[in-house]
Amino acid sequence: MKQILVVNIIFYIFLIQVFNPVYAYIDPGTGSMLLSLVLSIVGTLFFIFNLLIIKLKRLFFIKNKIENKFPIVIFSEGKMYWKIFKPILDEFEKREKTVTFLTCNEDDYVFDENYKYINAKYIGTGYSAMSKMAFLKADICLMTTPQLDVLQLKRSKFCKNYVHIFHSISSSNDYRLFALDFYDTVLCDAEFQINDIRAIEKKRQLPAKDLKIVGSPYMDYLEECLNKSDIQKNNNFTILIAPTWGQDGLLYKYGSKLIDKLVKDNYNIIIRPHPQSLIVEKNIIKKLENQYSSNKNITFDYDNNNLISMAKADIMISDFSGIMFEYAFLFNKPILYQNSKMNDEIYDYSELGIKPLRYSVLNDIGVELTENNIDSIDKIVEELRNNEKIFQQINNAKNLFWAEQGIGAKNVVNYLIQKQKDISQC
Numbered sequence: 001m002k003q004i005l006v007v008n009i010i011f012y013i014f015l016i017q018v019f020n021p022v023y024a025y026i027d028p029g030t031g032s033m034l035l036s037l038v039l040s041i042v043g044t045l046f047f048i049f050n051l052l053i054i055k056l057k058r059l060f061f062i063k064n065k066i067e068n069k070f071p072i073v074i075f076s077e078g079k080m081y082w083k084i085f086k087p088i089l090d091e092f093e094k095r096e097k098t099v100t101f102l103t104c105n106e107d108d109y110v111f112d113e114n115y116k117y118i119n120a121k122y123i124g125t126g127y128s129a130m131s132k133m134a135f136l137k138a139d140i141c142l143m144t145t146p147q148l149d150v151l152q153l154k155r156s157k158f159c160k161n162y163v164h165i166f167h168s169i170s171s172s173n174d175y176r177l178f179a180l181d182f183y184d185t186v187l188c189d190a191e192f193q194i195n196d197i198r199a200i201e202k203k204r205q206l207p208a209k210d211l212k213i214v215g216s217p218y219m220d221y222l223e224e225c226l227n228k229s230d231i232q233k234n235n236n237f238t239i240l241i242a243p244t245w246g247q248d249g250l251l252y253k254y255g256s257k258l259i260d261k262l263v264k265d266n267y268n269i270i271i272r273p274h275p276q277s278l279i280v281e282k283n284i285i286k287k288l289e290n291q292y293s294s295n296k297n298i299t300f301d302y303d304n305n306n307l308i309s310m311a312k313a314d315i316m317i318s319d320f321s322g323i324m325f326e327y328a329f330l331f332n333k334p335i336l337y338q339n340s341k342m343n344d345e346i347y348d349y350s351e352l353g354i355k356p357l358r359y360s361v362l363n364d365i366g367v368e369l370t371e372n373n374i375d376s377i378d379k380i381v382e383e384l385r386n387n388e389k390i391f392q393q394i395n396n397a398k399n400l401f402w403a404e405q406g407i408g409a410k411n412v413v414n415y416l417i418q419k420q421k422d423i424s425q426c
Contacts (some may be wrong), residue, residue, distance in 0.1 A: 030413050035057050036269060042371040049113040069137040069158075070100045071420050077145055078105040084167050085110075087224075087409035095119050097417065099137075130154070135270040139423045140416055147177035156183060160386045165412065168322035169216065169329065169401050171356035172196045180348075185210040185419070189219075189413060190403040192357050196349075203351050214411035215404025222307065222332055223406075232313040236297075238268040239381070240313035242306075244321040245281055250338050255284075256291065258317070258374060263295055265378040268308045272301040274321070282368035315384055317369065325358070328365045329398040333390055335366035336377070361400070364393040 059190075076085055084103070086109070092099045093115050101110055101120045110120040123129045130152045137158040144167040149155045155162060163185040166172075172180055172188075173196045180186055180197060186209055188194055194211045201208060239262060241252035250258070251273070262269050273285050285300075292298045301309045306323065307330075310316070316327045320336040328335055344350045362368070367380050384390065404411055 031145070071098075071139050071424070072416055073100045073138040073141045074161075075133065075141055075143045076103045076105070076108065076147070079108045081167060082220050083218055084165065084218045085284045087221040088142075088412050089113075089115065089118050091409040091413040094304055095413065097413070102133070118264060127152070131352035139420045142412075142416065146175045148180075149182035150178045158411070159422065161185060161419065163416070163419075166193070166212075166216070169219065169298050169325040170322055171358055173200065173347065173352065173356050174358065175348055176346055177348055177350075178409075180232065181206060181207070183209060185212070187212055187214045187415065189213075189216045190401055192400065196356070199352055200348055212411075213403050215416060216389065216402050216405075217412055219326070219329065219402055219410035220406055221409045222326065226307055226311065227331060229311070231308055233312055236268040237385070238270060238315075238364065240270045240309050240316045240327075241273060242272045242309070242316055242318045242321065242323050242327075243274060243277075244319050245277040245371065248319070249274070249277075250317065250319045251277070251281070251284060251288075251340060252375065253319075254369075256288070258369075258377070259288070259292065259298070261374065261377055263292070263298065265381075267297070267355045267381070269298045270301050270313060271298065272306065272309050315381055316360045324362070324366070325401065328394050329402060332398075334387070334390050334394065335362075336365050336369045336380065336384070337362055338369050357400075365390065365397050 005135060037040060052256075074085055074088065076082075089099070089101060089110070096117055098117045098119065101118055102123050103110060103120065104123065104125050107124050108120070108122070110118065111122075116256055123132050134154045134156055135158065136156040138160070140161045140163060141156075141159050142163045142165060143153075144165050145153055146164070148162055148164075150212070161184045162182070164180055164183045165187045166189055169189060172186070180200075181204065186193070186197060188197075190213060194213070197209065197211060200206070241250065241258070246252070248405050259269065259271070271288065273281070277285055289300060303309070306326075310323075310327050310331060313327075313331075313333070315334055315336065316324065317336040317338075318324045318327075324335050327333065339359075349356050367373075371379070373380060
């Protein structure tokens with residue numbers, strides 16, 4: 001990066017000399033080139049400055065680094081990932097195997113558990129936490145955070161093996177660029193993820209990672225919670241609207257138009273905004289609440305437990321949120337989905353020239369919602385609720401995306417214990 005900056009500055013000085021003498025005119029082509037050059041230099045300087053700040057902050061927090069060496073560490077960015085790690089921690093506890101759990105949430109759910117063998121520690125947030133993790137001493141560190149060593153979370157030279165576990169049913173290539181490049185191991189939900197990762201490794205000429213199919217502990221956990229619950233299903237046919245947040249989301253694109261149509265067709269409607277919507281889109285949510293406050297067949301759900309609304313619904317309408325697969329696979333029910341235009345260039349699959357598997361599977365387990373068919377949504381819903389073929393296709397997709405059902409946590413713990421044993425004997 002320093003070499004790039006030097007070259008840019010030298011070239012800039014050269015251009016200044018070339019375009020001397022100074023007359024009060026610069027032709028449009030030259031002006032555009034100079035402007036691009038200036039922006040390039042500014043961008044380069046900003047990147048270097050930002051990188052310097054990160055390094056200084058890391059050095060500043062070095063006195064608070066974690067001194068102990070751990071056999072197995074599980075790192076969580078916060079309590080939103082509790083459903084990923086709880087079944088794994090429960091399995092360690094059941095086997096009376098000690099493991100260290102590091103979290104960036106001071107009120108993480110782990111502290112409410114009466115674990116005997118789980119050593120839970122709060123390590124702060126932001127640069128403080130990332131700096132501590134950069135000096136972590138461990139044989140194994142299990143995380144669900146993508147882009148290790150790309151963004152703020154840096155590999156520690158004192159940690160021998162970084163292990164990634166997925167936090168949703170998806171392809172690895174749905175992640176942002178270089179998401180898994182610097183991991184040593186990836187624990188996969190199913191075979192298709194292995195194929196995706198190997199394709200990226202080949203494309204980028206990366207060393208082969210240790211890839212292991214373990215299943216999905218968090219999906220097992222959700223299914224277990226569902227089996228233990230006594231959620232009462234609504235008598236009336238119910239549609240759950242569960243959008244993601246942002247300008248590409250369902251509420252932005254269709255909003256009242258969609259809800260008005262469903263109200264007119266007399267469906268029971270549950271609107272469950274994405275948690276982030278309550279932070280960055282409060283005005284939109286408030287407007288919708290006021291607009292439909294007199295409609296008794298519309299409810300807004302802000303509960304932390306999304307299983308309740310999903311269990312009550314007969315069909316889900318969503319966009320590109322991973323909740324679609326949770327709903328379809330846990331309840332064997334169809335979906336209506338909005339296929340938003342995405343900037344493919346920022347995702348790993350862009351380098352392979354093919355869309356991830358999830359995009360083709362969506363057509364099998366639901367129907368795409370578009371500007372052309374939204375006015376006929378009542379007919380689409382009726383076709384979905386009576387389509388026996390689609391229920392079989394949902395079950396087929398479930399088995400494709402979710403292997404080792406019911407034993408994910410056991411498989412993860414088996415792998416981590418054996419891997420740590422192998423590392424310690426080296």
